[in-house]
Amino acid sequence: MPTITGFRVHDVRFPTSLDADGSDAMNKDGDYSAAYVVLETDDALRGFGFTFTIGRGNDLCVEAARQRALPLVGRDVDELLDDLGATYRELASDTQLRWLGPEKGVVHLAMAAVMNALWDMAARRAGVPLWRLLVEMSPEQLVDAADLRYLSDVLTRDEAITMLSAAAPRRRERLDDLRARGGYPCYTTSAGWLGYSDDRLRSLLRTAMDEGHRHFKLKVGADLDEDRRRLRIAREVIGWDAHLMIDANQVWDVPQAIEWVTALSEFRPLWIEEPTSPDDVLGHAAIRRAVAPIGVATGEHGMNRVLFKQMFQAEAIDFCQLDSARLASVNEILSVYLMAHKFGVPVCPHAGGVGLCELVQHLSVFDYVALSGSLDNRVTEYVDHLHEHFVDPVVVARGHYRLPAAPGYSAELRKESVERYRFPDGAYWLERAAMEPLAATR
């Protein structure tokens, strides 16, 4: 009977702002960061999880994760992991912390970090990668783990079981199929950050084409003429058979979004991502009606399953970009996948940041093998940075995520990376503070 003996939560920040990695029309100076949870037991088993932020305020998530994790200490590991639905509901039932959301913002990000660590631990305990843990669960087990609260007007427990049961007989065949394809298809955002020069854009797109990518995303929304110039360059490099997506990172009001996207329609984008406030279900629906056949995509800031429920009900989106570290881990993510399947909306998870690619590769495999069985209009985001800090980094080849093989949720950071980039006392930040006294207090 192993027991949770304690945990550590680290404030890890990478200085991505120095290089304009991750720059877009809303977020110009992000230092990609993780509130990183390590759950410890009295044997060798551990669990690693995190939520992702872009710098300041990562300490708030760290402290919230500490408060979320506290009730786990002293608990029996098997009891916690054998029913991760019950464990999730217990942590979520802290009504004092709930008041600070509810189910959104810092306390929800912290819930994601802690539950991600528990799912990682469960997969490690089973000796399998998380995707395999999921595709080996029965429909009933999956639905017991899913957070269906507030969803029964669109999805009942019985419907969820029926959908998963329908897919169950074909799980093995689909898994073989994914392996034969070389993994799960992805697209790249690495080329398209706003802060990059035209030459860098051109050369990154060429490299990505050579690597086998056929989906490319560019940031837009700061300046219309600039957007036209960059999209023209992109089409010159990738041609018209490859897919081009554009991402405005929430900078527009609804009427402005419609106007701007219409002005860019000649470049035939597959989707416009985050055209306006991520909370604006009806706004996304209005934009979608106005800019069709250009699709509408959102979700990286989708705060919880109730928001996604409404996005589906209102027919507001063509692509669901759920975030693996903003939704409250697999428990809530399962619910969003189930609703998306019922409504026929493809899920293309948000990734990038710190370790989001490492997480979402597991989720995409689950979706294909155990639920949707379709790759139509499905590509998972891929951004090529910060993977070197992970013990089990993603492997992307020819535009596909290879199926991860190591036990767990691929969430473990390298110890040297945590030591070096821990804020504010890691070696990197101490060195920088010595050179540049203001950096450490930002």
Place this chain on the structure above:
Amino acid sequence: MPTITGFRVHDVRFPTSLDADGSDAMNKDGDYSAAYVVLETDDALRGFGFTFTIGRGNDLCVEAARQRALPLVGRDVDELLDDLGATYRELASDTQLRWLGPEKGVVHLAMAAVMNALWDMAARRAGVPLWRLLVEMSPEQLVDAADLRYLSDVLTRDEAITMLSAAAPRRRERLDDLRARGGYPCYTTSAGWLGYSDDRLRSLLRTAMDEGHRHFKLKVGADLDEDRRRLRIAREVIGWDAHLMIDANQVWDVPQAIEWVTALSEFRPLWIEEPTSPDDVLGHAAIRRAVAPIGVATGEHGMNRVLFKQMFQAEAIDFCQLDSARLASVNEILSVYLMAHKFGVPVCPHAGGVGLCELVQHLSVFDYVALSGSLDNRVTEYVDHLHEHFVDPVVVARGHYRLPAAPGYSAELRKESVERYRFPDGAYWLERAAMEPLAATR
């Protein structure tokens, strides 16, 4: 040229859970708390503001408020206060903190606390109560202060100015009218907490009737038979001419809400409050269609103006219960009032907690005098506890909030109260920790 020289943020927690004050079907054990901001200048002028929480996690809001307030230090007071719209937009433009919401949860509550303190300071500088500061601002000044971002599909700047200008000539007459009525009408929640016994319920309702109240709210949603019994008692005491409201504090899914409220319809409630997730715009709309003529009310957990915009667009609510410490202060509250007026939805602000009554009395006066000019279906919540901790507490007589007269936003806590209830090092919490070692670490 006074300057902001510094600030303090206190974690103040009152042990309300000991007495079941504030108990409802969702929140059984709240310790009403405030993340309390004191802005200091190099002259006598200060600003007081807070956000409200129910205990654990109040420290997260305190730390977030510190980070929000940091950019104010060293700044010219007049420059900050002469254009509170610009000041708000500057604080909101921190995209690293924005990532943690955006515009919701802990970072948004912290924004409310800091901006509340700045509005308090602005009213003190002018030597008037906040409501007077607002009703003496021109339509253009009010709209410049309002946060209209993401709202232009339902409310343009010009429309907002037109609405306020239409009301401007009648401001003086309406103010006289409010004074003649004895203030702004309120209703009481003090009687109806779930944890109270039937005898206590009955006697509290009788007292409130005697005090002149004609609107009474009861918590429901834990047990249908219990609800029936308590509503029967309430109708026995208050009769059928007085208004009875019920509040479920988000415990139901949409279908369950419809079923439960229908089962209670014989008691003819004026409204059902928070029937389901506060994020569920379409769910509230469905409930509203199903339970009419019982009205639907929500808003105390309404996270931001974009949520309220959709509540109005979807015709989801009959009563808008915005929260003065959850929305990002007057800047965002103005926008919600303006939209509510355009859509013809009465605003009945949420109050209670710590100091929410003190704040909302100002907002209600503003609404009547400078915008709606109507009291139809408008009552502001009133809960009779914790007022003794305020320097300038509300005065409620014969079911009306008297117009506050002292300069400011009535947000200043008594120094002794802060000292005694500061967590975990105030005298109260130290004493309790000595008696009951676990309490201090909750």
